[in-house]
Amino acid sequence: MSSLKIDVRELEKKPLFLKGFSSFSDSDLNQSEVKVIGKLSISLTVEKKPEVIQVIGSFDAKVQLICARCLELFSYPLTVKINQDYRSSAHQPSVGATTLKTEDTSIAFFSGDFIEVNDIICEQILLSVPMKPLCQEHCQGLCSQCGQNKNHSNCTCEIIIMDPRLTPLLKLKN
Numbered sequence: 001m002s003s004l005k006i007d008v009r010e011l012e013k014k015p016l017f018l019k020g021f022s023s024f025s026d027s028d029l030n031q032s033e034v035k036v037i038g039k040l041s042i043s044l045t046v047e048k049k050p051e052v053i054q055v056i057g058s059f060d061a062k063v064q065l066i067c068a069r070c071l072e073l074f075s076y077p078l079t080v081k082i083n084q085d086y087r088s089s090a091h092q093p094s095v096g097a098t099t100l101k102t103e104d105t106s107i108a109f110f111s112g113d114f115i116e117v118n119d120i121i122c123e124q125i126l127l128s129v130p131m132k133p134l135c136q137e138h139c140q141g142l143c144s145q146c147g148q149n150k151n152h153s154n155c156t157c158e159i160i161i162m163d164p165r166l167t168p169l170l171k172l173k174n
Helices: 008-012 104-105 117-128 164-173
Strands: 005-007 018-021 034-049 052-067 073-088 107-110 115-117
Touching: 008 034, 018 117, 034 117, 052 117, 073 117, 107 115
Parallel strands: 073 107
Antiparallel strands: 005 115, 018 034, 034 052, 052 073
């Protein structure tokens, strides 16, 4: 992704509005299963609050996933809302034991005068992708005998039931 940075010094005067498109590099995700297709459409509002810098907005993306049942590639649209608070790491003790409060778990830290937004976008993409992505709701998957994709054609493999306790289930199917 072309580096998306927010200059914290600009927020002293007024809130910052970011709207546009950004290209994305798959290496930012460090995941071979998720690939971003095309550009992200980003809309963010960045505002300085008394103790934090608040980033609110959303982005739209299209990702390429692998179906968990049939192993086919398919595109999956994402619309993700962002509501992230940032705090300067200069105000946090960097040595010794620190006790985290509940509100600390929702805060990201930045150092210097810039906030890198790439990390939150990568995180939100990975959190928005389903754990078991399916190319379609009723994906039939692969045949367990021959490996043929049952969505494209029916195979002629016979179902072999090894466990005799499952024989009544075969009668239900026929």
